[in-house]
Amino acid sequence: MKSFTVFTAACCLALAAAACSTSGTGSAGAGGPGQVLTLAAAGQGPAKAAIEAFRKANPGVTVKTTFTEDDASYQQQIRTQLSSGTAPDVFRLWPGGGNTMAVRDLGKDGMLADLSGEDWAGGLSADLKAVTSDPAGKVVAVPVTIGAIGAVWNDQALQASGLAKPTTWPEVLRFCADAKAKGVVPFALGLKSAWVTQLVPYALTASLVYGPNPGFTQAQKDGKASFAGSAWRQALEKYVRMRDQGCFNDSPNGVGYDEQMRMFGQGQALGVVHVLSAVQSAREYAPAGTTFSMTPFPATDSAAGTYLPVSVGIVYGVNAKARNPELARRFIRFLASPEGQALYATASGSSPALSAPGFRADALQQPVLDAVEAGRSTLYPDQAWPGPKVQQEHLTSIQELFNGTVDVPGVLRRMDDAFASAR
CATH class of the missing domain: 3.40.190.10 (Periplasmic binding protein-like II)
Structure with a gap:
């Protein structure tokens, strides 16, 4: 590794x-x-x-x-x-x-x-x-630990649906339409738990913003870039399009993390866009023998343009x-220690942050290591932001976006204001 x-x-x-x-x-x-x-x-x-x-x-x-x-x-x-x-x-x-x-x-x-x-x-x-x-x-x-945000799949539910994991953005939209036609939720979403609101945007902006331009946040700090003037707008518009095209369960703002994991673990939803460690919660609801896997979540028309958000x-x-x-x-x-690193990573469904020769990657973790090895990983954006106000504004605004009380430009304007006040 x-x-x-x-x-x-x-x-x-x-x-x-x-x-x-x-x-x-x-x-x-x-x-x-x-x-x-x-x-x-x-x-x-x-x-x-x-x-x-x-x-x-x-x-x-x-x-x-x-x-x-x-x-x-x-x-x-x-x-x-x-x-x-x-x-x-x-x-x-x-x-x-x-x-x-x-x-x-x-x-x-x-x-x-x-x-x-x-x-x-x-x-x-x-x-x-x-x-x-x-x-x-x-x-x-x-x-x-090292974590990642990707499309996490209930393997048995996906196999029963007869659908394939999408590798491009057009395939995501087709996947949602086909899953909905079969009466199953494509991706479970629980925005009632505020921290979940950021996961899809982070997955999308990895390929749309931070992969193509790793220096984007520094440019923001230098006053040379903004959320509103970047592909963050595309990312949030795609988030809304997923909502409007039935990619998620009904009323995501009324569904909490626990219910989201229940739907996913029991196969009522084929997948989630989530941190990999969430699988530990899904397993609590899953039938014996259920397995899970992960693929990077696509945001562009080319599979080669997909980046995976990965971070400590x-x-x-x-x-x-x-x-x-x-x-x-x-x-x-x-x-x-190598023992402590391997033990914690295995128990949390993550990869170790430090050397751990005894750790063995599974179908969830191997794509993380592969993305890093191939140079197709990006960072979670929030920890490079100048203060907690930006993330807090992001979480609240996404909930309002799904309620229809603010539009995409309004969300980005709020985030830019929070970023500027924290610089």
Whole structure:
């Protein structure tokens, strides 16, 4: 596998549902002050697997955990705890910038411990370092997974439909019409969960904007480009066309992530345009034996013009005021190890961010590696944006776009205004 040096931005996306849970794992009789680690994460499945492996490798250690399944709730919760001095020792955060729980934002506020002295930090590529460092250049987070956004397929439902995976934009529209004629949803969409709103635009702009022009965001920062004056307009117009031509289920704004994954897992929808880690949720609803695969989502008339949005997905950091900093660093070292990387990537349906010889790519992950190898991958755009306001405006505006209360030029104008105010 080639080094993932193409990644200079990061995903702000993760599994989302709607609940918070608190639990603890550890050995009987454990729990002395030096042996208790507190940890929080958004999405508990992969984190639980890593915690259990860490605990087994460190007998006597107790890990007290808090899991919040909704990203927005998690971000608000941990931000509040960091401000009040009650945050856990270790917590999941987002790479790069773009939201209030991202590396650069937390690092700027002095809320993350300096991890630059760790052995794994010294081996980071320049691009991985860019999304795990604070504004002063100190590494403050460990990259754990690589994620992607593509067309994810329920293989058995697709086979039963007799339809083929589209490889060009005209084929997407034909696929939607043919699926609808067969009485099945082409792509499940759950815009009630605000973070899902950005996935189709990111998939489309990979081929329309950022693949052809990797320097687009920098040109925006230099005042030489804008959302409204770019192929972002084409991307959002295609998003609306998909809606109007029946590519999605009815009333996407009334459908949440969990219902979206239920439809997809049970085969009521043939596919989703989503982060690959969402498959972990779809499997909870899928009949035994259901398999899933992924293809890059096309946006042009040529299959050769398709790019795949790929980026660092999950990162973890240490609270600058951790009660048990040494144990926290030990856990971070485990996440950076080949064992920790392979375990977390496998459990989350992602690829490892660092070296993990034991990792084996499947039908979901191999296209990611192939796209990177072929130079057909782009970055998630939000983490290169100058602040969280741009993404927040994007999420809200897409919901309004689907409600019909704003048009495409209006969405782009709002995003340009947010970008300008954050520069």
